[in-house]
Amino acid sequence: MIEIDDLAGMLGTLCPMFVLVDGGGRIAQVGPTLQKLRPDQPMPGKDFLEVFELVRLRKVSTLAALLSLAGAKLHLRIKGEPHTALKGLIAPLPNGQGAVINLSFGISILDAVRDYALTSADFSGTDLAIxxxxxxxxxxxxxEASRSLNLRLQGAMLAAEEQAYTDMLTGLKNRRAMDVLLGHLASGDAPFALMHLDLDFFKSVNDRYGHAAGDYVLQQAACIMVEETRNDDTVARVGGDEFVIIFKHLIDESVLSAIASRLIDRLRQPMIFEGSVCQISASIGTALSTQFQAPKAAEILNAADQALYEAKRMGRSRHCLYSSFLGQRVQSAQSQASPH
Amino acid sequence: MHGLINRAVQSFVSATYGQSCWMRVTDAADLGFTEFEAMLVYDDAMTTRVLDALCAELKRPRAEILEDLGTYLVSHPNMEDLRRLLRFGGDTYVEFLHSLDDLSDRVRLAVSDLRLPLLELREVSSSEYHLHCYSGLPGYASVMVGVLRAVADDYGALAFLTHEGQQGEVEVITIALVESAFSAGRNFDLGARKP
Structure with a gap:
């Protein structure tokens, strides 16, 4: 029969957080790592339940009650600060000699190694703690490395999205951005107006003075359109010298006509590029979402397009508002004009 | 090549020779970018070009530079995390040497797609060890020489290391342990966590 002291010696090697209690529930010996949690308060001699409390079974107050839990997983806490949580398993010794209780940190191990300055020597060689x-x-x-990569990728994605919706030459929104916004507006309830603006004589500027002059003129025209519209309005370059301006919540024909006149006036002012005088103008067609029962993006674009066609037909530098009558006339004019 | 390895080279060059040197190296290697991402995988040829460019820039042999890289990985404050992970290998330098057998498995537990070549420690006597580095990552043995030398300092051990070169299918490093507690070494607090 193994002596209690021999048993304690073996346990110290195999499970350095053991507690050996005698038949009266008093602590006979503890493992070196467990004692390290309360270096100034020797545990042997004290009642087990004086040093430890059972977390889920608070009523257990005698050794007999504790022994009835043999084989079950115990949740305990060491009394006093810090309140380290422990897991335990109890095995009774034969002939009512007491019991062996093996403790471990469980998930509290991260705090425990810090709180008690534990080292790898405090854990048994088979313990997976280290x-x-x-x-x-x-x-x-x-x-951490993955997280920082994610943050950088997110930044790059936002920049790419911004770029994908921006016309790089003028800084205006591009066709894709306009399509998204228009689709959104068309499916909503808010009324809006859509202007289709086409620069007149732009091609001749390009041909006479070169692409650099053409680019300059486009940038100046973009500036004018941004200046003559509200911050909430959307100005997009949708083609070489074609622009779309969307006015949310604005369907007042006289206001829109006034904006169109100012745009045309300003765009007709000569622009000077490296000493060359570039003269352009603009034609504008406007359609209102309220002109349709259930406006569709393509329908409104097409209506503004027809109004623009009419403005050009009337001799450029004009603004024309779409009407359903105009729609029919333009359609018949187009079908007559293109018999082949 | 795993981004962590490329990133280690980048970090070493930037910290040791300056950011401008790293810029020249990435330029000469024709990378098309200047920052490796630790968690992406790159074409092996990129790493080779970077190392070639670095040798040309520093006018030093590759093995020597890789040894310095190994030392950097353990001893530079930038790499404190890695030093700690290595120190989990054991309480003494000899225990650490024995833990090298598990190094590639340990690395794979942390980063599943980072495969490092197998290492095998042979104990010739209590003061002489041979480390066999299997193939799979050219230059790995040179880096390990730097790592082992710096870890010896970290434990306060006095050891002499020799890169014996290729012997059959492995590269061999000889470790002659003169004194395992030569100096105090650096502290390793198991519970030290970043704030």
Whole structure:
């Protein structure tokens, strides 16, 4: 029969957080790592339930009650600060000699190694504690690297999205952005107006003075359109010298006509590029969402397009508002004009 | 090549020779970018071009530079996380040497797609060890020489290391341990966590 002291010696090697209690529930011996949690208060001699409390079974107050839990997983806490949580397993000794209770930190191990300055020597060689700590650190480092990559990718994605919706030459929105916004507006309830603006004589500027002059003129025209519209309005360059301006919540024909006149007036002012005088103008067609029962994006674009066609037909530098009568006339004019 | 390895080279060059040197190297290697991402995988040829460009820039042999890289990985404050992970290998330098057998498995537990070549420690006597580095990552043995030398300092051990070169299918590093507690070494606090 193994002596109690021999047993304690073996346990100290195999499970350095053991507690050996005698038949009266008093602590006979504890493992070195467990004693390290309360270095100034020797545990042997005290009642087990004086040093530890059971977390889920608070009513257990005698050794007999504790022994009835043999084989079950115990949740305990060491009394006093810090309140380290422990897991435990109890095995009774034969002949009512008491019991062996093996404790471990469970998930509280991260705090425990810090709070008690534990080292790898405090864990048995078969304990996975050190591997767990290693994994936590290694995974945290890997996670941190992934997180920083995610943040950079997110930044790059936002920049790319912004770029995808921007006309790089003028800084205006591009066709794609306009399509998205128009689709959105068409499916909503808010009324809006859509202007289709086409620069007149732009091609001749390009042909006479070169692309640099053409680019300059486009940038100046973009500036004028941004200046003559509200911050909430959307100005998009949808083709070489074609622009669309969307006015949300604005369907007042006289206001829109006034804006169109100002745009045309300003765009007709000569622009000077490296000493050359570039003269352009603009024709504008406007359609209102309220001119349709259930406006569709393509329908409104087409209506503004027809009004623009009419403005050009009337001799450029004009603004024309769409009407359903105009729609029919333009359609018949177009079908007559293109018999082939 | 895993981004972590490329990133290690980048970090080493920037910290040791300056950001401008790294810029010249990425330029000469024709990378098309200047920052490796630690968690992406790159074409092996890129790493080779970077190392070639670095040798040309520094006018030093590759093995020597890779040894310095190994030392950097353990001893530079930038790499404190990695030093700690290595110190989990054991309480003494000899225990650490034995833990190298598991190094590639440990690395794979942390980053599943980072595959490092197998290492095998042979104990010749209590003061002499041979480390066999299997193939799979050219230059790995040179980096390990730097790592082992710096880790010895970290544990306070006095050891002499020799890169014996290729012997059959492995590269061999000889570790002559003169004194395992030569100096105090650096502290390793198991519970130290970043704020």
């Amino acid at each position: 591997e767990l700590l290693y994994l936590v650190e290694a995974k945290s480092a890997a996670m």
